[in-house]
Amino acid sequence: MADLPFKPVEKVIDIVLEASIRQIDYIVNYKDHEEELKELIKTLESNKKTVDEQVQVAKDNAEEITPVAQDWLKRVERKMEESKEFHDDKMLESKTSCFSGGCSFLWNRRQLGRKAKKILAPTIKQLNQETPDILANISHPPAVTFADSNPLDGDYLEFESRKGIIEKILEQLKDSTVRMVGLHGPSGVGKTSLVKQIAKQAGDSKLFDKVVMAIVTKDPDLLKVQQDIADGLRLTFGNEGENGRATLLRKRLKQENTLVILDDLWDELDFNKIGILFDDDDAVSSHVTSNERNDSGSKKEGEEKMAIENSPSTTRRGCKILVTSRYKEVLRGKINVKEKLIFSVPELDVKDTLTLFKKVVGMSNEIPKFKPETLKNYCAGLPMAVIIVGRSLMHKSESEWEGELERLKNQQGSNEVQKYMENHVKMGYDHLESEELKSIFLVCAQMYHQSLIVELVKYCYGLGILNDVHTLRGARQSISQSIQMLKDSGLLDSTSNDHFSMHDIVRDAALSIACKNQNVFTLRNKTLDVWPHKEQLERYSAIYLHKCHIVDGLPERVNCPHQSLSSPL
Known part of the structure; x- marks a missing residue:
């Protein structure tokens, strides 16, 4: 102590x-x-x-x-x-x-x-x-945005005639009871550019956590469709097959509020097989029957919508789908989009046609010497047609524009757009500076959508198309220059250093040119019942069959002394 x-x-x-x-x-x-x-x-x-x-x-x-x-x-x-x-x-x-x-x-x-x-x-x-x-x-890995993986071609030009449809589709996508919206229009009308702009606005306004896009095409490659969606979601697949991938996508799509854009649909598509599943827990069923499309059910739909919106258990997780097709009947009859949720892409009016043309040719605000109505009628309000025409005329004087458009005006009726476009692609083809470049262009037309440039190098090098080129390195350099020249001519598109693409209008015209000028036998997405006669086959310089059903198989012997390429792609 x-x-x-x-x-x-x-x-x-x-x-x-x-x-x-x-x-x-x-x-x-x-x-x-x-x-x-x-x-x-x-x-x-x-x-x-x-x-x-x-x-x-x-x-x-x-x-x-x-x-x-x-x-x-x-x-x-x-x-x-x-x-x-x-x-x-x-x-x-x-x-x-x-x-x-x-x-x-x-x-x-x-x-x-x-x-x-x-x-x-x-x-x-x-x-x-x-x-x-x-x-x-x-x-x-970087967070890949929708704009990164699906870039707009240059600065997007907002058309007054299309503002309304963008607003209507966005309004429907905001509706908690709406699950699928359809957009249709002919080739070249600008469906892809339109949905990219809708996606951009939906992303900017935070309407969706994620926006992903896949191009389906006439003969869908489901593995590629799954991969495109997964890339947009930053989902990595392992060694799973189609079913395993679908399971992973279903789980991933439930985690966030996602807009899935399926572009260029041609026929019925099994969403469940891809991994886009509408569960019973979701606000709206994916199986839309004709009775549900009937307007008499609108009262019931309104009650359901109110109940869902007022329900505290409803979340914004899951996905909505925006589908494009050339044909309305595909949207309505094949994948059961409700009639009131199907929109048509309007053709460009005279003012928008002229605005786009001026942008392509680099024209300022001066009044053109030709009648804008002539341009509009010739192109049938199709942006792709306006671009093709503009690029073919951009290096000519305005006086030549007037004469060329008047000639086209008097040539045929304005409803035969495909023939018009073939004529203009032919014009661009004829103005290519060399036979080598023309041959490369025709080979491009015989390849897939979004083809690999390295594959084009192999074809052109193997066929001996490239002049004074003796190594693969030289071939790659030559093809890179050729692709740029074809892009400048409006005949080819390229959104990356690895791939190139060609619009369907240009491709169809190019294959027609190949058939007429170089004796190429072409067939795309069709059934080949009977092979051409022996004498006809002997005249062909190439045979191009793209995703065709050959009924009787390949002939036992084919004698084609002029043939340089057989392309069953």
């Missing part, structure tokens, strides 16, 4: 003694603390160099650096800046040497020793320990 009053005093003495020893340690063992810190800094510099190299590799691969890696690099920069004075040995020696004069060296040793041991060393040691985790999580 007698010792109790001394307990607090002893504790204070211990604290003071411990602090004094620590201060003395900073002074006496200053050199050891300095050397230990320098070793830690050396290790940190090496670790930073390794991380910097990996960061550069990630950036070169267009990957995004993780926030944790960025934060680590910032903290390293700060500590490297704070430890700068420990890199200057002469300065340290002048400050801490006992021969520097006076007793200031003791204070300097204390300050530097304390900074080295207490302030810098622990944090730098921690940064070094974090390095393996940083290297393991340095980057991730």
